[in-house]
Amino acid sequence: MNTVNSLFKSQLRSLLIASLLSSAVMGGAYAQQSGLPINAAASVNGMIITNDMVEQGIKMALSQGQKDSPELRQAVVQKYIEVLLLSQRAEKDGLADSERANTQLMLIRQNYLADLELSTFMAKNPITDADVQAEYNKEIASLGPQGMLVEYKVSDIAVATEADAQAALNRIKKGEPFDKVARSVSLAPNKVQGGAIGWVQAGQVSPQIAAVLVNLGKGQVSQSPIQMQQGWYLIKLEDKKSSKPPSFEQAKAAIRNGMAQRKQMDFLSQLAKDSKIVVQ
Incomplete structure (x- = not known):
């Protein structure tokens, strides 16, 4: 079915x-x-x-x-x-027994089971309205006394090893455009957009990325590769802006989605930590 x-x-x-x-x-x-x-x-x-x-x-x-x-x-x-x-x-x-059919059916099954596992995990570990309100309060408190929301327009390059990241950084330091290098070497899906991610808040990215991001000036690239569990990253701050934060009603859907994504990533990270993964 x-x-x-x-x-x-x-x-x-x-x-x-x-x-x-x-x-x-x-x-x-x-x-x-x-x-x-x-x-x-x-x-x-x-x-x-x-x-x-x-x-x-x-x-x-x-x-x-x-x-x-x-x-x-x-x-x-x-x-x-x-x-x-x-x-x-x-x-x-006899097409059902072909190698092509077996491969596609296996992928369909695996994708379905992956979606089913994630939806089951989220059903067992729901994000409550109280969780969303607490996250909103936390984000508002983090804005500081001025109470302004700071957003960063970011691009990134994701590679498998520190050596690959350093090689990409060296190309950028020699004057090669960040987006060109991203299209050339990045392993992330956004490589086709030159590594563009779009506007994010510091609290929406990993602590390792946020620690570097908030100290960058417009147009600057991280001075060294950033190690993440998924690989090594370079980031570029394309632009920065400040605005009045949205109300809870305006923000709650986005906050819930962000919390769900982080919860799922934490779940996947734990699965990977408990598994033996070999990559060619």
Whole structure:
């Protein structure tokens, strides 16, 4: 079912053929007469498309701006039918046992399980409203007597070793643009943006980064590589600004998201610490 969901998600925007379902989709009473389980929307050669699967598809469509309607629901079921028809034919053609299929199915399974583990962890370790309020109070207190919010526009370069970071820093000191070096050597996804991260507050980054960031002037690059658990970093302060802090109501969503990300990163860091990881 997860494979079907993943395939469906990649094709969701092509839900344009609802009229084809007039003879394929069955109402609840007709489904029971046809021997389908009560929770079944349809079946393809005996493989059930459940109403729960359809609801997941509807949620995906709604998240992409579609409007709920009987026609959309019919189109969702039709898309599941098409995916099942194709996947069943792939099974008959022996494609399911190919190396390519096995690799993709493994990745789909691993990604799903990773998302499931994180969501389960967060459900067991929720961030309460009191936690968010306490974090907000802490951030406001950290602003100092002037009570102004300081934000930093940052770019970074992430590499695997101190030697790699020092080599990148030497290129920058010789006059090579930071963004060019980032595109050349950084291992982070933002390398395609020249290492650009955007605006952050000191409390939103790791203590190691924050300690360097707050002492940089506009346009300056960290004078030495910064060691993190994930690797070695160089940072550049592109710009800096001060503003009045938002109210709790304005800030609570962002604070909750930031706390959730930190909680997840701490969880991942602990998993990595307790595991044996070998990288080529």
